[in-house]
Amino acid sequence: MGNPVATNILGTAGAVCWSIQLIPQIIINYRRHHTTGLQPSMMLLWAFAGIPLGIYNITSNFNIALQIQPQILTFLSLLTWSQCKYYSSKWALQKCALVTSIIGILLAGVEVGLIFALRIPQRKGLQWPFTLMAVLSAVFLSLGVLRHYWDIYQHRTVRGISFLFVFIDALGDLTSLISVFFEEKRDILGMVIYGSELVLWIGVMACGGWFNLKPWVGKWLRKRKQETDELSGGGQGNNAVMMHDVPSSTSVFRTPGPNEGTISRRVVRADENDA
Template sequence: MSSSSDVTLASTVLGTIGTVFWCIQLIPQVWYNWRQKKTEGLPAAMGLLWAACAVPMGVYLILQSIQYLQGSIDLLRSSSDPGWTGSTFDPDFKDILVGAVATVLLAAGLIPIYFELWKRQGRVIGLNWVFLSIDTLGGLFSLFALAAQGTFDILGGIMYIVVVLLEMGIYLSHIIWRIRFRGARKEAKASGRSLEDVLEDCCA
């Protein structure tokens, strides 16, 4: 955890933007699933693991918020009492454990998607790109918020970096798939057949 005195205006603004992104990220995915009337390619394990992650992540972020609040109290007391040296809020084993559990669950929620990619030779099915983009931006802005602080929160940084890297892998996988099967996509468009039928013939 970073020191409460390291919280800056930039880190607060960036962190708020990241939080907003992560609060609204699922709206496009829910809308997409409702329109499609199916959730093929969207593993249920992802939702379950992310739901489980919400508890330890929330606890970890609350611990950080308490730290920030303590910094404000220290600032107020130091302004009225020159002899006040401030207090410390050092992370103990329990804090680190909670953050580590949140990181593992957050990353584990994205792993099932890679099994879906493997089954479809790298093609992304069922994921809404707006949802994925918002989620990635949430991770990036949260990471930028940590970087804008005087001291980098290593555990929090790992949490956000893991998410961003795993999601970058999803983008890259689909881009590679589009390059590999560009001929099949062109054939489907020219013949009026569905892409799935053309791919089935190609891979038969």
């Protein structure tokens, strides 16, 4: 049995997460003035994924938040893609704006056209066109994240991507997944769309823990140990220098200081001369 209140609240939470998910990445790209490691193909695939996802959510009469969510995904993905072209491919700002706008207009036209076109098979009770839209969105979303998996495999590190972005996106997938679960009519395909990307993002976070966090923690622990050793060893070293500079007749194992050998030879020569 559906729960409209839970569906709307969780769907809104998912839409909010997807509205801001790429903002940390966009800010990091702007501050660093480079997008090294961030895959432009991933961003373009996500922009494409927003079209069938939007068609599916709208024609399935999901809550308003889930209907708006794919549009935000496409917009932010295209914006991030244009940053990749500007910083990494060295496109001019005007070229980035023009190409991104053309792609955005074309994608919006395709989405609106297919929404009206699919109303016809929907009235006839045909389900396969909507299944196709769901599958396409899941494939594009998954391929986008999998493209980053290939970069992780090549470089043995998670680079160029904001972990805050990954966390927010995964949280948006989770809340959207639960929102679909609480729909009056349980939609398995909708759950697969959000669930597949959620699993892939958990994998990216796990790779970040293994390739990025684990070495960082190890380096931090080694640095702390080295500082501790230097502090304890440094005090003894200073005391040893003082012992050298101030000879002690009570020390049987006293090591001669840097000038003690010269002083001893002078004393011996002086005694010989006196004799």
